Each structure stands twice: as structure tokens, then as C-alpha cells.
Amino acid sequence: MNRINKQFICINWGTKYGAEYINRLYxxxxxxxSPPFSFTCFTDNSQGLNPEINALDLPTLNFALPVTKKGIWPKCRLWSENLGGLSGPVLFLDLDVVISGNLDDFFTYGEPEDVILARNPSNPLEKLGQTxxxxxxVGKLKPLLQKFALNPLDIAETYKYEQRYVTRNAPGGVKFWPKPWVLHFRQQCRRSFPINYFKEAKLPSNSKIVIFPGDLNPIDAIEGRYHSKESISTPLEHIKLGLKGVRNRSLSAHLRHYILPTSWVKNLWKE
Structure with missing residues (x-):
């Protein structure tokens, strides 16, 4: 694959993330x-973005996105056959990933027509992909968008998550990145109890990207908390709070979920 086809894309809507996340990702x-490469962000607010970023309006939809208790579906906009003039393979990245290694191999692995996903370690028996x-x-996932447009709420409630819909319905099926390339922070980097009270999360040297699905965000990992609603505490303080019942989960989960401030996230997740 010619190196000029290193095309990165991301998407941003609403106020959860903003220019800080997009600029850090870029x-x-x-x-x-390795240059050259392109970086395109589809967004509803381009203020404050690095001028090197190709900021484009969100692709339009001719239907209303479903509102459900589970799953977030606005990324379906990227399944359009008209994606800001891009063509050929594009590599999508969530805004809250942390890049830990060289990305060139993501454009040479497999065949140009392949749909290749990260593995979801939370559902190993299901062989579920992570988007x-x-x-x-560009355009290969148009059939998914067409099918989704016919009954968005039904599909959203059936599949629960957009990644499951892609995994099960991508034309020609899906492939997965080699296991070491993409790591799930909560599942594969956090330390097990009681080591989590003494050592920060690990980062294998052969990793390339660390993803942060769910509530635990890079800033939480940097500050040392399981999610933004928790207060920052020392190991001893955290144990005392758990024993006193000052927690929003079982004592076992409270102890297992503690993380120390993660220095490598701080060192990598920056402009």
C-alpha cells in the first residue's frame, strides 16, 4: 500500500471532548x-484545532439517531460513501486513545479492502471487535448505514453497541489487529489486586495503541482514579474509605479498581 494512503480520521460531537483531545490525538x-499522512476530524466545532488538522463538518444523516440506555451510535456517520473527499482505506481512532508505538503497520497489515478492528477482551468468546x-x-460500510437507517432504534436495541453491529455485519466479515498492537487499559494494563496498590498500570513495549472504553479516561489514569466521579486518594485512604463503606460498589470491586497515577499515560498523552 502506498504510503500516501496513511489516512487518519476521528469524529467529535457535543461537549464531552473538544479541541484538547483532538489536538493531542493529532x-x-x-x-x-512516517510522513506523509493526513488527519481529518469530522466535528461540529472546529474552534481551537491545530491548523494541520483537516476539520470537516459531520457527515449528514437522513434519519434521527436512536436514544438508548446502552451504546453510542453517532460514529455511524462515518459509514457514508461520501466522506469528505477521502477514498480508500482510512484508520479511525477514538479521541481518548493513547498512542504508544509506531502506527505505520496499521496501513500495511492485511489487504486494502479489509475491515480490521481491535479485539474486545471483555467478550473473548464472542470474538467481538472494538471500533x-x-x-x-471509504464506502464499504455503506450497506450498514442503509440498513441502520431503516430502523435505527430496533438495530441499536438488538446489537446494544455499534461495534457489535459492525463486527457482525461488515461486508466480507472482519479481521483483527495482532493482539499486542492494541491494548484495553482497564482489561490489559491495570494491575490486579493487591499489586494495584503498589505498582502503576503496565505498558508492554510492543504495544502501539491503548484504548479507554467505558468510564476510565486518560486523564483519570493520569490522576489515579477509576473514573472521573471518584475522588483522588492515596492507597491507604482508598482502603480506609472502602472499609468504612464510603464507596459506590462492593468492597471487593472497590479494592480491585484502585489505580495509582499512571506516568506513562501522562508522558504520551500530550501535544
Missing amino acids: AMVARNT SVYRFP
Whole structure:
């Protein structure tokens, strides 16, 4: 595959993330990709973005996105056959990933027509893909968008998560990145109890991207908490709070979920 086809895309809507996340993602891509490459962000607010980022309006939809208790579906906009003039394979990255290694191999692995996803370690028996990091040729997932448009709420409630819908319905099936390339922070980097009270989360040297699905965000890992609603505490303080019942989960989960401030996330997740 010609190196000029290193096309990165991301998407941003609403107020949860903003220019800080997008700029950091671009900076990490730039530090870990051999030029040339392109970086396109589809967004409803381009204020404050690095001028090197190709900021485009969100692809339009001719139907209303479903509102459900589980799953977030706005990324379906990227399944359009008209994606800001891009063509060929594009590599999608969630805004809250941390890039830990060179990304060039993500554009040479497999065949250009492949749909390749990260593995979801939370559902190993299901062989579920994770769309935090996935590559697809522009337009290949159009049939998914067409089917989704006919009954968005029914599909959203049936599949629960957009990644399951992609895994099960991508034309020609899906492939997965090699296991060491993409790591799930909560599942594969956090330390087990009681080591989590003494050692920060691990980062294998052969990893390339660390993803943060769920409530635990890079800033939480940097500050040392399981999610943003928790207070920051020392190991001893955290144990005392758990024993006193000052917690929103079982004592076992409270102890297992503690994380120390993670220095490598702080060192990598920056402009």
C-alpha cells in the first residue's frame, strides 16, 4: 500500500471532548507516523484545532439517531460513501486513545479492502471487535448505514453497541489487529489486586495503541482514579474509605479498581 494512503480520521460531537483531545490525538499520530499522512476530524466545532488538522463538518444523516440506555451510535456517520473527499482505506481512532508505538503497520497489515478492528477482551468468546481503532475502505460500510437507517432504534436495541453491529455485519466479515498492537487499559494494563496498590498500570513495549472504553479516561489514569466521579486518594485512604463503606460498589470491586497515577499515560498523552 502506498504510503500516501496513511489516512487518519476521528469524529467529535457535543461537549464531552473538544479541541484538547483532538489536538493531542493529532500530536501523537504525528510523532508516531512516517510522513506523509493526513488527519481529518469530522466535528461540529472546529474552534481551537491545530491548523494541520483537516476539520470537516459531520457527515449528514437522513434519519434521527436512536436514544438508548446502552451504546453510542453517532460514529455511524462515518459509514457514508461520501466522506469528505477521502477514498480508500482510512484508520479511525477514538479521541481518548493513547498512542504508544509506531502506527505505520496499521496501513500495511492485511489487504486494502479489509475491515480490521481491535479485539474486545471483555467478550473473548464472542470474538467481538472494538471500533476504538479500526480500518475500513471509504464506502464499504455503506450497506450498514442503509440498513441502520431503516430502523435505527430496533438495530441499536438488538446489537446494544455499534461495534457489535459492525463486527457482525461488515461486508466480507472482519479481521483483527495482532493482539499486542492494541491494548484495553482497564482489561490489559491495570494491575490486579493487591499489586494495584503498589505498582502503576503496565505498558508492554510492543504495544502501539491503548484504548479507554467505558468510564476510565486518560486523564483519570493520569490522576489515579477509576473514573472521573471518584475522588483522588492515596492507597491507604482508598482502603480506609472502602472499609468504612464510603464507596459506590462492593468492597471487593472497590479494592480491585484502585489505580495509582499512571506516568506513562501522562508522558504520551500530550501535544
